[in-house]
Structure formats: C-alpha cells, structure tokens
Amino acid sequence: MSTLHWAGLLLLAVIAGAVVPFQSAINANLSRGLGHPLWATLASLLVSIAVLLPVIIALRLPLPSLGFISKAPLWMWAGGAFGVCFIALALMLLPKLGASGFIALALSGQVVASLALDHFGLFGLVERHLTLPKLLGAAMLIAGVVLIQFSTSPARALLPDP
Secondary structure (H helix, E strand, C coil): CCHHHHHHHHHHHHHHHHHHHHHHHHHHHHHHHHCCHHHHHHHHHHHHHHHHHHHHHHCCCCCCCHHHHHHCCHHHHHHHHHHHHHHHHHHHHHHHHCHHHHHHHHHHHHHHHHHHHHHHCHHHCCCCCCCHHHHHHHHHHHHHHHHHHHCCCCHHHHCCCC
C-alpha cells in the first residue's frame, strides 16, 4: 500500500471520528425538541436509512445473500444494538458532560475495548497483541480524559484579555 493511500485512509479515519461530536451535539438538540433521547435515537436511525438507501440504489449493490442472513451467528447482528446504545447514551450524557468530556470518555472506552478486541482477535479480527507502547498510549489517553473532564480552571483562562 502506497504512503499516499495510507495517508488517505488515516485522514478518512480522522474524519469518521470528527463527525461523532457533531452528530452527538445535533442529536442532543433533537432529543430536547422531541422530548426524549430514545425518540431522537429513532429519528437519527431513520434518517440514516433514508440517506443510505438511495446510495445503495445508486451504486446498484446486489442484494445480500439470504443464505448468509439465515445462517449468520447472532453476534453479527449486535452492531445495530450497539449503535442504538451509543446514540442513546450520547444524547443523555453529552448535555451533562459537555461535548469534549463525553467524546473523550467515549474515545477512552473505544480504545480500551479495541485493545481487547485486537489482543484476543475477537469477532474475526486479526490478533494484534497488547504491547507496552499500546498500554502506555492508552494510559496517556486516559490521562488526557482526566485533564479534559475534570479540569477546574475557568474557560476564560484560555482566552486573551480584551
């Protein structure tokens, strides 16, 4: 894989992460308007379907194999449930923790879970053993979460005096 291709993949991963706080903040406002986080979760998922279906049709993707659908292990369908869990929890927690606090905490959970998934090669992933540098990186991320979430310095301290 060329360096340019690899850089493009890294950029796309950063973009994927960057849209999450926007999605969470927008959905938190939708939640207030609709009266409950679960209604906003449903609305978000329905909009996802409405956006995704035309793309699938435009790309003329073939229908999935019914044989696979009927024989796939139950854990393969859990992704949708995890998506509902993330969206609903984001809607409930983002207003209380702030965007940076919620995303930092969610990211630390993602990193810790990802290290376990990679280390044990769970759900068909290639085993990527846990190493000391990976553990140090996770620890530094969690230290960053503590600084972001539990800092008591006033926000104005970062702004220049008028």
